Every structure is written in C-alpha cells, then in structure tokens.
Amino acid sequence: MAGNRGRGRSQFTFNVDTLRFGRGDSLPTSAHTPSPLFPPMQFRPVPLHTGEEVDYMLALKQELRASSKNLPFHIKAARTKTDVARYSDKYQNGEPKYNCIEWSPDWSRMPKELCIKVQKTRKTGAKPQLTQKPKVAARKEEVLQKLETLEKREQEQHSEEEEDEEKKKQNEEEEEEPDEDYDEEELEDETDYIISYFDNGEDFGADSDDNMDEAVC
Amino acid sequence: MTTQEVRLCGLLLQEHFGNVVEKVGTHLIRSGVLTLRALAHETKLPLDLVKKSLCVLVQHGMCTFGAGRRGPAGPVEYRINCEHVFHMLRYPRYIYTAKSLYGDTGELIVEEILQRGHMTMSSTVKTVADRLTHNMPEGQSMDYSEVVSVFSQLVETHFLQRCPPLASAGSSSSGAVDTPLPVATQPTEPESHPDCYKLPYINLTGQGKRRRSSEDGEADQCAAKKARTDNSECGDDDGIYWQVNFQRFHLHFRDQAIISAVSCKLDQSSSEIVRTMLRMSEGTTPAHAAFTQALSANEIFRALLSRSPDARPILDQYLSLLVDDPMEFVGKTGDSGGGMYVVNLHRALANLARATLESVVQERFGSRSARIFRLLLRKRHLEQKQVEDFAMIPAKEAKDMLYKLLSENLVQLQEIPKTPDYAPSRTFYLYTVNQLPTARLLLQHCYKTVGNLIERRLYETKENKRLLEKSQRIEAILASLQATGAEAAQLTEVEEMITVPERQQLESLRHHINKLDSSENQVDETIFLLKSYINSTQASR
Numbered sequence: 001m002a003g004n005r006g007r008g009r010s011q012f013t014f015n016v017d018t019l020r021f022g023r024g025d026s027l028p029t030s031a032h033t034p035s036p037l038f039p040p041m042q043f044r045p046v047p048l049h050t051g052e053e054v055d056y057m058l059a060l061k062q063e064l065r066a067s068s069k070n071l072p073f074h075i076k077a078a079r080t081k082t083d084v085a086r087y088s089d090k091y092q093n094g095e096p097k098y099n100c101i102e103w104s105p106d107w108s109r110m111p112k113e114l115c116i117k118v119q120k121t122r123k124t125g126a127k128p129q130l131t132q133k134p135k136v137a138a139r140k141e142e143v144l145q146k147l148e149t150l151e152k153r154e155q156e157q158h159s160e161e162e163e164d165e166e167k168k169k170q171n172e173e174e175e176e177e178p179d180e181d182y183d184e185e186e187l188e189d190e191t192d193y194i195i196s197y198f199d200n201g202e203d204f205g206a207d208s209d210d211n212m213d214e215a216v217c
Numbered sequence: 218m219t220t221q222e223v224r225l226c227g228l229l230l231q232e233h234f235g236n237v238v239e240k241v242g243t244h245l246i247r248s249g250v251l252t253l254r255a256l257a258h259e260t261k262l263p264l265d266l267v268k269k270s271l272c273v274l275v276q277h278g279m280c281t282f283g284a285g286r287r288g289p290a291g292p293v294e295y296r297i298n299c300e301h302v303f304h305m306l307r308y309p310r311y312i313y314t315a316k317s318l319y320g321d322t323g324e325l326i327v328e329e330i331l332q333r334g335h336m337t338m339s340s341t342v343k344t345v346a347d348r349l350t351h352n353m354p355e356g357q358s359m360d361y362s363e364v365v366s367v368f369s370q371l372v373e374t375h376f377l378q379r380c381p382p383l384a385s386a387g388s389s390s391s392g393a394v395d396t397p398l399p400v401a402t403q404p405t406e407p408e409s410h411p412d413c414y415k416l417p418y419i420n421l422t423g424q425g426k427r428r429r430s431s432e433d434g435e436a437d438q439c440a441a442k443k444a445r446t447d448n449s450e451c452g453d454d455d456g457i458y459w460q461v462n463f464q465r466f467h468l469h470f471r472d473q474a475i476i477s478a479v480s481c482k483l484d485q486s487s488s489e490i491v492r493t494m495l496r497m498s499e500g501t502t503p504a505h506a507a508f509t510q511a512l513s514a515n516e517i518f519r520a521l522l523s524r525s526p527d528a529r530p531i532l533d534q535y536l537s538l539l540v541d542d543p544m545e546f547v548g549k550t551g552d553s554g555g556g557m558y559v560v561n562l563h564r565a566l567a568n569l570a571r572a573t574l575e576s577v578v579q580e581r582f583g584s585r586s587a588r589i590f591r592l593l594l595r596k597r598h599l600e601q602k603q604v605e606d607f608a609m610i611p612a613k614e615a616k617d618m619l620y621k622l623l624s625e626n627l628v629q630l631q632e633i634p635k636t637p638d639y640a641p642s643r644t645f646y647l648y649t650v651n652q653l654p655t656a657r658l659l660l661q662h663c664y665k666t667v668g669n670l671i672e673r674r675l676y677e678t679k680e681n682k683r684l685l686e687k688s689q690r691i692e693a694i695l696a697s698l699q700a701t702g703a704e705a706a707q708l709t710e711v712e713e714m715i716t717v718p719e720r721q722q723l724e725s726l727r728h729h730i731n732k733l734d735s736s737e738n739q740v741d742e743t744i745f746l747l748k749s750y751i752n753s754t755q756a757s758r
Contacts, residue, residue, distance in 0.1 A: 046580055048735050053313065058735050060309040064332070068233045071332060073273045075237045075266070101269055108456070109383060110275055111282050111293045113253055114268045 072102035088198035218246055218299055221664040226302045228671045233305060234273055237262065241270040245280070245297045252285060252292040271295060277334035278380075278460060304463055306667065306741045311466050315376070322367040325349065327376070327461060335380050335458040338368060338417060369416055374499075375465045378413050380458040417457050464504055471749055475565045478572075479539075479546055487535050491546060493520050494560050505756040507563040513554025544568050563753045570656050570750035573743060577659060578627060585610055586618045590627065590650060598631060598647040619648060627655055653754055660747045666740050674733040681726050688723055691715060 048054075068074060101116045218226075223246050231239035244260050245251055251259070257267045274280035279301045285294035308331050316324035325345045330336055336344075342364045349359040371377045472495045480488030497520055498509035518532050536558055539547040545564050551557035571594065579587035589608050593599060599607065605615040622628040633645040678685065694711055715723070 043580060043583065048732065049739055054735060054738070057309040057313050057738050058731060060312055061734050061738065064308055064328075065232060068332065073276070073333075074233070074235045075269055075273065076235055077237050077266070101272060105272055105276050106456070106458070109380075109458070110272060113293060114272050114275070116265060116268055116272070 219661055221661050221668060222299060223247060225664050225668045226299055228668055229302055229305045237266055238270040238273055241267055242297055245295060246299060250294045250296045252294055314466060314469060319367050319370060322364055323371060326368055326371060330459060330461055335460040337458055342368060372414050372416055375414060375462055377459050378462040380460050470745060474569055478569060482544060487539055490535055493517060508559040508561045511550050511557040511559050514556045515554050566750045566753045569746055571652060573746055574655055574659060582621060586622060589618055593628060593648055593650040598649045600647055604648060626658060656747050656750055663740055663744045667737055670733050670737050674730055677726060677729055684719060684723060688715060
C-alpha cells in the first residue's frame with residue numbers, strides 16, 4: 001500500500017480501467033458555485049392533460065378557493081395600523097373581534113379550553129349601551145343641579161321633571177322596541193354622521209350595492 | 218415531516234384558512250405536540266386567535282387532541298394530521314367523482330361536507346336542497362326526500378361515514394368539569410365504531426327554499442340569519458356528524474387507475490372484465506388487502522353487463538390473457554368454478570409506480586437514459602461495462618448518462634469488495650435502482666413542485682393585484698347597471714374603462730393561473746399514485 005506512490009506523478013486512487021476513461025482525458029470541471037436556480041432544461045415538459053374532466057376540476061378548484069375566503073373558517077388577523085391613528089378608526093367595525101367565534105361548532109366535540117363565546121347578534125349587543133347612557137346623563141345632570149340648588153330651585157324642579165319624563169320616554173321606547181330593527185348607526189357614540197361616512201374607501205366595490213347606507217346621496 | 222411537506226402544508230392552510238391558521242398550523246407541525254399555552258406563547262399570537270385557529274383545524278379533522286404526557290389531569294395536547302392537510306389538494310377530484318357517480322346532488326353534498334369539515338345530516342340536506350332550488354328555474358324546488366336518498370346512497374357505499382365519537386362524549390351531557398379525554402396516542406378509528414354507516418332515523422320533509430333576489434333584501438337576510446342559527450336547534454340528529462371517508466375515495470381512485478392501465482395495455486374488453494371483478498369485490502375486500510377476494514369465472518360471467526351465451530369461451534380467453542400478462546394484474550388461484558381469479562392490487566400499484574418512475578426519467582433525461590433505468594430496474598445490479606453492453610449504447614454516452622442519473626440520486630452505487638481493505642482496484646462497483654426509495658424521492662419532488670406552483674400563482678396574483686381589483690370593480694359596476702336596466706351605451710362606456718392592453722394582460726394572467734392550477738391537479742394525481750404504492754409496501758410488512 002505504501003509503495004507505488006511515485007513522487008510527482010499523477011496517480012488516481014481508483015482503478016482507471018473500470019471507469020473507462022484514459023489518463024489523457026480531461027475530467028469534467030469541478031463546480032465552484034451551486035447549481036443555478038432555474039437550470040436550463042434539456043427536454044421540454046410534456047403538455048398538460050386537456051379535456052372536459054380537467055376543465056371541470058379546474059373550475060371547481062378555483063370556485064372552492066374563492067368560496068373558502070367567505071366562510072367563517074377563514075380567520076383574518078387585525079390590520080396593523082400603518083400610519084397615523086385616524087378618527088374614522090373608531091367607527092370602523094370591520095376589525096375582527098378575537099374573543100368571539102363566528103360559527104357555532106359542537107363544543108362537546110372539542111376540548112373545554114377552546115370554548116369561546118359565539119358572536120351575539122347586534123341587537124342584544126347594542127342594548128346595554130343604551131341603558132347606560134341615560135343613567136350617565138342623569139348622573140351628570142344631577143351633579144350640576146346640586147351645584148345650582150341655591151339659585152334656581154323652581155327651575156331645578158322643572159328640569160328634574162323633564163329629565164324624568166325623558167327617562168320614562170326612553171324606558172318606554174326601550175320596552176316598545178325590544179325586537180325592532182333600528183338604525184343604531186346613527187345613535188352610536190353621539191355623532192351626527194352615519195357609519196359609512198367614516199369609510200376610507202377600502203371596501204368600495206367589494207360589497208354588494210344592496211346596502212344603501214351611503215353617505216353620498 | 219420533511220421540509221417540503223411542512224412548506225406545502227403551510228401553503229395549503231394559508232390558501233383555505235388564512236395567515237393566522239397557517240402560522241399556528243406550521244408551528245404545530247414543526248413541534249409535534251403542544252399544549253394551548255405553549256402554542257400561544259411560541260407563536261406570539263393572542264390566545265383567542267390561537268383558540269379560534271385550533272377550533273377551525275379540529276372542525277376539519279386536521280388536528281387531533283388528547284390527554285398529554287402528564288396524563289388525564291394535565292393540559293390537553295394537540296397534534297396536526299398532515300395527511301389530512303394534503304387531502305385539501307384533492308378536493309376537486311373528490312367532488313368530481315361524487316358528481317360522476319351520484320349526479321349534481323351528490324356533488325353538492327360532498328362539497329358542503331368537505332368545506333365545513335363535518336355536518337349533521339339534516340343541515341346538509343337543507344343546505345343542499347336550498348342550493349339546488351336556487352339553480353332550478355322559477356317555480357320548481359328540490360324536495361328533501363331526493364337529497365336524503367342520495368345521501369343514504371353515499372353512506373351505503375361508504376363514501377360518507379360518521380365522525381368517531383370522543384370518549385368524553387358520553388359524560389359531557391352531565392357537564393362534569395374534569396372529563397377524562399382519550400389518550401393522544403392513537404385516534405379512534407371511525408370504522409371501529411359499530412354504527413359507522415348507520416343512518417339516523419330523522420323525519421326530514423320539506424322543500425328547498427329559494428333565496429329571493431335583493432329586492433326583498435333585509436327581511437330575507439334576517440330570515441336567513443335565523444335559519445342559520447336555528448340549524449343547530451331543530452335537528453333530531455344532533456351530535457351525529459358525518460364526514461367524508463377519504464379512504465373509500467382513494468380505493469375508488471386506485472381501482473380507476475388499474476382499470477385505465479389495463480385498457481391502455483390490453484384492450485377495452487379486458488378492462489371491462491377487470492372493472493367487473495373490482496366492483497364485485499368492493500364490499501368484501503379490506504382496505505389494505507394485497508389482492509381481492511377470489512372470484513370464480515362463472516361469477517364473473519354472470520356479473521358481466523354485456524354478455525351473450527356464446528361469450529363464455531371468450532371470457533376464458535381474456536382471463537388467461539390477463540393472467541399471462543407480465544404486468545400481473547390478474548392472478549389465478551385455483552381451478553374450481555371454472556377458475557378462481559384475483560386482482561393483484563399491491564402488484565398493480567407497484568407496476569403503476571414503476572411506470573411513473575420510468576416516464577419521469579424518460580421525460581427528463583431522454584429515452585436512452587430511460588432504457589438504462591429500465592434495464593437496472595429489471596436486472597437489479599450491473600457493472601458499468603454490463604450496462605453498456607445490455608443497453609447497446611456507446612461507452613462514453615452510457616457513462617455520461619449513468620453519472621447524470623447518479624448525481625440526481627435516481628441510481629445508486631453498490632460497492633462489493635473483493636478484499637477486506639476496500640481497495641478501489643479490487644472492488645466491484647455495481648449500479649442499482651431501488652424502487653421504493655426512488656419512489657419516496659420522487660414523492661418529495663412532487664411536494665416541492667406543488668409548493669412551487671402555489672407560490673408562483675400567489676406571486677402572479679400579487680403582481681397584478683391592482684389590475685385584478687380594477688376588473689372586479691368594473692364587473693360589479695356592470696352587474697349593478699344591468700340589474701337596474703341601463704342602456705347599452707352606458708354599458709359599453711363602462712366596459713371601455715379597461716383599456717385593450719390591460720385586457721390582454723388580464724387574459725394572459727388568467728391563462729397562466731389556469732395553467733398553474735391545472736398543473737397542481739395533475740401533479741396531485743402522481744402524488745396519489747406514489748403515496749398509495751408507498752402505503753401498500755408499508756401495510757404488507
């Protein structure tokens with residue numbers, strides 16, 4: 001093994017005959033870089049299948065992709081605020097709420113720790129807001145009244161009666177309209193504008209044109 | 218899970234369920250099993266989002282959960298079932314098969330159940346009837362009973378099955394806080410449940426409701442919302458959920474592949490015979506069997522659809538032809554009843570996989586390289602000189618081709634030493650091809666291909682996003698104008714808002730996307746074939 005080395009003579013470690021190239025032949029150049037990302041192809045690829053079946057499955061695939069975006073299983077993350085916080089952000093309710101789930105799975109088939117409350121309808125959600133406002137307004141006004149007690153007693157009594165009447169009216173309204181569809185957009189947060197006034201145009205054309213609540217008449 | 222498989226899973230989840238579920242899903246695949254808290258901590262997503270994503274994944278059967286390493290008292294652990302995620306690639310094929318077997322009703326049933334993971338029978342029937350009614354002309358509506366009959370046919374032929382019950386299902390009604398969950402080692406097989414294919418006795422009468430046009434607007438929307446929330450309340454079959462039985466569909470695809478292979482190799486009549494044999498043994502053959510139950514020639518003759526009394530000897534000739542064929546699709550196991558014949562399923566799958574490998578080599582490297590490849594498959598181990606002689610290819614070219622195949626890992630080198638010191642001059646170097654590892658290699662290539670196709674499609678869509686949005690807006694405007702009865706001049710004016718070069722760009726974009734989608738479907742067929750072959754070799758061990 002130690003013999004037959006030869007100083008300075010090129011010797012290959014393998015038997016040249018079995019590999020079928022003579023000593024004079026040049027070995028292929030060694031690669032210095034990784035192979036290219038899109039190596040040139042020797043042969044063109046075979047054309048795709050065609051036919052009715054193929055076309056139908058293609059149409060099915062594209063339909064499934066489009067419809068799966070509209071299902072409640074498609075979860076969108078919240079839009080990160082890219083620039084200045086805008087006033088209209090307060091009225092954008094396109095932000096998905098994380099703590100409720102839009103479809104009702106069978107919770108008995110899932111582990112208990114995954115249970116999230118199902119999204120309630122708008123009516124029940126908006127009601128608690130209304131009941132709080134007259135109370136808040138009443139409290140503020142009571143404080144003001146107490147400050148002006150000494151000066152305007154009769155007027156205080158008058159205003160108290162008016163507030164009571166207002167409160168009664170509001171209570172009556174609430175009782176009368178438990179199930180009525182009211183346009184809560186105009187009553188929310190004491191603004192004079194309807195919700196679509198605060199649209200920043202991102203959803204233009206995506207929604208159907210059935211919703212006629214446009215700020216533009 | 219290999220890198221390519223994880224990447225493909227991520228892309229599929231993103232396509233169907235969005236970025237959040239993709240992030241949760243890929244992290245769970247990479248980590249194996251995780252608890253909810255660990256998952257939320259590691260993905261740095263809000264806990265509620267993680268909960269929602271897990272709900273979606275469990276609903277679709279892609280995620281299983283169970284008691285973890287700390288036993289039933291510890292936190293629940295989740296793991297992802299990757300095979301299930303890959304099935305999403307094959308949804309169009311399942312739906313098309315259902316359509317070809319059971320018509321439009323079957324197609325819609327399977328589509329609804331696939332999109333929602335699992336559903337009760339009553340909700341499926343109602344939704345499908347409504348959809349069918351929507352497409353029918355005015356005045357007609359789809360009766361529930363027709364949909365129910367197609368549903369029962371699907372269940373009888375095992376294409377739909379009940380979801381397996383959880384071990385805690387029984388005690389959940391009592392509302393106990395610490396119900397023991399099944400250990401997460403092996404999910405309960407749906408087939409182990411005795412009532413797997415039993416239809417519930419529910420009384421479903423009625424007809425599909427037609428969704429009115431937008432003039433009735435809000436009242437109908439309220440009604441629709443109520444209907445959706447009422448769905449979970451009014452069914453008598455609450456708790457009985459149905460899912461698609463993917464294994465049955467796969468058996469069907471496998472049978473189709475075998476039949477088409479026989480018809481290509483031999484002729485139409487022999488493929489008819491094989492189709493009859495496979496149909497007769499559909500119910501009796503277990504899923505992973507190596508061959509079907511033995512059928513006698515008399516039975517086959519009786520079951521053949523187009524038969525005449527003097528066709529019996531012809532049938533015998535065809536059967537002997539099939540048995541003698543080197544592909545070995547059909548084997549003879551006995552002589553009673555005119556000859557007992559079986560279809561060799563595993564061998565047929567191996568032959569189909571081999572044909573796939575050979576065609577891949579042929580299309581990539583040329584027909585002479587394919588000749589060398591086939592030679593090595595047949596003769597197992599050959600020296601370089603022998604390869605040149607048997608393939609009848611000049612030495613230099615043969616050497617080139619062999620080295621190219623070797624560098625692509627399609628051919629392996631086996632060293633056989635003559636002396637214990639492995640001296641190169643005294644060692645045999647034999648070239649060989651192993652079918653199973655090569656099939657696995659090609660399968661990984663296929664996964665990478667599909668991943669590349671999806672990414673390219675996403676890139677193309679992103680590049681032309683502005684144009685696509687503009688065309689969608691214009692279509693919406695056109696639709697609304699047409700609904701309100703505008704004049705032709707207004708319509709043409711709106712249409713002209715898209716300029717001619719933009720139209721061409723849109724056209725070429727659509728063409729590219731169609732091509733990419735079509736390629737995905739086609740690569741998926743290869744994936745199915747290779748995966749069935751690999752599974753069949755594992756089952757027989």
